[in-house]
Amino acid sequence: MNWHMKKKRKSVLNPNIENILSVKEILSGNKLAGARVIRLIEENDPQAFELLKQLYPYSGKAFIIGITGSPGVGKSTLINSMIQEFRKLDKKTAVVAVDPSSPVSGGAILGDRIRMQKHATDENVFIRSMASRGEKGGLSRAAKDAVIVLDTMGYEIIIIETVGAGQGEFEIANLAHSIGIVTIPGAGDGMQAVKAGILEKGDIFIVNKSDKPDVDQTLHQLNMMLEMRNSSRTDFQTTTGTDWTPKVLKTSAQNGNGVKEVVDTFLSHFDFMEKNNTFDTKKDEMEILYFNALLKDLALEKLLKYIKTSDRYVETIKEIQSCKIDPLSAAELLTDKLIER
Amino acid sequence: MKTTKKIRVLIAKPGLDGHDKGAKIVCLALRDAGMEVIYSGLHQTLDQIIQTATEEAVDVIGLSIMSGAHLPICEKLLAMMKEKGLDDIHLTVGGVIPYQDIPQLKEMGVAQVFPGGVSFEHIVTGINALETGEK
């Protein structure tokens, strides 16, 4: 054993574990296997990519629900009660709960599952905490890939908890089939959502902590804003009646009040989409977005590697250093040359 | 693809201890050392701890025990970990633990013991050492 092998972090896998990391074990719902694959996904391990390729054809069965809203509004508590309702319907339910990483240390405290621990020993519930690891809005490819694994493990309902709706390819609307936006009573919070551009993405608006004052006012505000949103829309779905009218509900997640209605409404949103064939359209869109995101990652990685190992790259560096060319022109020239080929 | 490894730790409080101030501060210290810490709250049964460690795919379980029951709890948990295929996870324990119990805990397979009064720095170094294989 040389020095650098000794220094290397030990693998998360011991040799006995490696042989449970198979497509077969994951498809059979083996929690240990599924959990370890998700870990490899987070660590960008090439082994995970290979497994995902084999798993992907088995995915696409789950109904994926996004739950988003500011910290402290009660998302985790609500999800805890939602799990209970889904379990009453005998649905295998999984949760991916994303919390922000500390920008300073890169570490994170993941405390969402504190509120869900009563389901920890339910064989048909799987809860996975995930750190955002610097992704804006908290969602990343790791969240998407984890959902694929859980889907192939047979979880019928997968709930993603995030603070904020995310951005780019992996924003919540591109990861989930149905989006719940959680707010609390009190003026201002509804407006925040509009400002954050979230209003457009919501399928169900949930005013949680309805045991507190000013609930009706907040419900009213939200309803007004949604009416405005709808009346300003003239797109195809709206005019053909295949557009879902967002619902506004109130809950008191702590004691479970209103949560059954939330679950029923998510399920009726699912039925609505199925009936109008918009579910498949949505799935197709999500798939192409996933492909585009992968393409972006891989293209960047592979092309950069290709460029940086070329003689031309070495020459260009020298030319910049000797002031023969400026960095801007050099970068442009090098990439243009690549495409010409 | 660039691999990105982070140490994942489950901090759990088994039994009926009334508060978790200490455990929460340990969580903060580990986070500030760049680790991902899953905190599962008070009053965890051993079954809950096993399930959580499984689903969260952690490298380390850190128990916080104030009740004096650390010997039977660790023994039972280690046996359960072995049974459930979690024997590659390091078990550590902190809290109110008399120094004379440390050899026995290590003997049964506890990787690190952090009795009351050890510094957070010590805990961070101890857990880092487990994962880099340096003692």
Ligand SMILES: Nc1nc2c(ncn2[C@@H]2O[C@H](COP(=O)(O)OP(=O)(O)O)[C@@H](O)[C@H]2O)c(=O)[nH]1
């Ligand atoms: N009064 C009241 N408090 C609630 C309700 N739901 C959650 N909480 C509390 O709000 C706090 C934050 O809840 P949590 O679920 O962690 O919020 P999250 O950050 O959005 O996931 C906790 O102290 C909960 O007990 C509710 O319906 N009513």
Ligand SMILES: [Mg+2]
């Ligand atoms: Mg939460």
